[in-house]
Amino acid sequence: GVKAGIIGAAGFAAFSTAIDYYMHK
Known part of the structure; x- marks a missing residue:
């Protein structure tokens, strides 16, 4: 459903x- x-x-x-934070650490 929507929820x-x-x-x-x-x-x-x-x-x-x-993932973005980990990759740019």
């Missing part, structure tokens, strides 16, 4: 941010 999509998008954003 699942939002949670998925938020989780992906958090994961992407973590």
Whole structure:
């Protein structure tokens, strides 16, 4: 549903941010 999509998008954003931070450390 919509909530699942939002949670998925938020989780992906958090994961992407973590990867970006790690790669530019």
